[in-house]
Amino acid sequence: MTPERPADRSESFGEALLGAVLDRAHELPPHLIGPLVADVVERLGGHRPQVLLQDYGQLLLVPLAGEGLTGGAPQVIDDSEAGRCFLDAVTVEVPEDGGVRIHLPLLDGGDQVGVMAVTLDSVDDDDRRLLLRISGLVADLLVTKHGYSDLFFGVRRREPMSVAAEIQWSLLPPLAMIMPRVAVAGILEPAYDVGGDSFDYALNGAILHVVMIDAMGHGLDAATMATVAIGSYRHARRLGIGLPAIYDFMDRAVAKQFGPEHFVTAQMMQLDTTTGQVQWVNAGHPPPILVRGHRVTQRLLAPTTLPVGLGGPKPSVSELRLMHGDRILCFTDGLIEEHERGGREFGEDQLIDCVNHLEKTGRGIRAVTRSLSHTLKRARGGRTTDDATLLMVEWRG
Structure with missing residues (x-):
């Protein structure tokens, strides 16, 4: 019997590169991420490394400063190769004098953190494989490290932010989640002055839980109310109770804290990502719309109860069986009640027209949600006097 040959445990070049990140990651201070990226890229034979982070307004990719990193001006997402990489979450290679500039998406759970760019003299499949894995580790x-430092907040912030917006951004989950069976993407406007709008989601096993809320009023009072609403929603959701009981829990929490004259509209959903069965409860919120076959097919009209905090009756649970690729778009009233230049209310019909136009592009849910928000804002003449929030859910089957 021939003795088995021992497995080769020697460190390959690729393992050494990835190990350089992993071995130092645990105790790496946030401000040294840049130098670490520069060091790894140099060992691969690359130069001009750059880490670009999305700004809060989702308009620009802003260079992260750090020893060894390339700086430069922010790049417009809708008008740059880095932006194309960012929007479509694909590697983009651009020939340059004496080399190739490679842009790689920085993805974490489907949320697009930003873009990593590097120039190599030439590129082969081994380079592409290693760079993709390095970019995943960097993301x-x-x-x-985001939670340990204000560094990344400062890079992404392109204008002053209100205290209310500061609170709301600290509440939010990642703006996007892309998984094999389900995808979620959201956006808040005005990014630097949002008050009472918020959303939350959680994928617990096969069930996706989603909520969108709009607290009455503006500014800090609305942000405080939204904080209680989201906090009570999370607490109730983690108890494993159904949608009517979650509504009741939120209702009592808001009423107890703020009194009978204050309220929060809410849209709560649960999607079985195995079967596509979706259930929802509407508490005074604009009805969501269903996008099927890249076109809005219906408004999800259903019985509603009073907004959270007003002591409404037990809400009815509505149900729908989704088809593969269906998207549900939730939004707050600020999106459709804004008045265009000239005085006419923007309205839901124009929202639907914009959705239909963008859906024809066939782009992913994250790119469509972002483009929809910006398109609607331009159509309103750049005005956003009230919070205008979008949240899209896609059942991928």
């Missing part, structure tokens, strides 16, 4: 580093 994870940026996400995990």
Whole structure:
């Protein structure tokens, strides 16, 4: 019997590169992520490394400063190769004098953190494989170190932010989640002055839980009410109770804290990502719309109860069986009640027209949600006097 040959445990070049990130990640201070990226890229034979982070308004990709990193002006997402990489979450290669500039998406759970760019003299499949894996590690580093420092907040912030918006951004989950069976993407406007709008989601096993809320009023009072509403929703959701009981829990929490004259509209959903069965409860919120076959097919009209905080009756649970690729778009009233230049209310019909136009592009849910928000804002003449929030859910089957 021939003795088995021992497995080769020697460190390959690729493992050494990835190990350079992993071995230092645990105790790496946030401000040293840039130098670490520069060091790894140099060992691969690359130069001009750059880490670009999305700004809060989702308009620009802003260079992260750091020793060894390339700086420069922010790049417009809708008008740059880095932006194309960002929007479509694909590697983009651009020939340059003496080399190739490679842009790689920084993805974490489907949320697009930003873009990593590097120039190589030439590129082969081994380079592409290693760079994709390095960019994945860098994305994870940026996400995990984000909570330890204000560094990344400063890079992404392009204008002053209100206290209310500061509170709301700290409440939010990642703006996008792309999984094999389900995808979620959301956006808040005005990014630097949002008050009472918020959303939350959680994928617990096969069930996706989603809520969108709009707290009455503006500014800090609305943000405080939204904080209680989201906090009570999360608490109730984690108890494992159904949608009517979650509504009741939120209702009592808001009423107890703020009194009978204050309220929060809410849209709560649960989607079985195995079967496509979706259930929802509407508490005084604009009805969501269903996008099927890249076109709006219906408004999801259903019985409603009073907004959270007003002591409404037990809400009815509505149900729908989704088809593969269906998207549900939830939005707050600020999106359709804004008045265009000239005095006419923007309205739901124009919202539907914009959705239909963008859906024809066939782009992913994250790119469509972002483009829809910006398109609607331009159509309103750049005006956003009230919070205008979008949240889209896609059942991928």
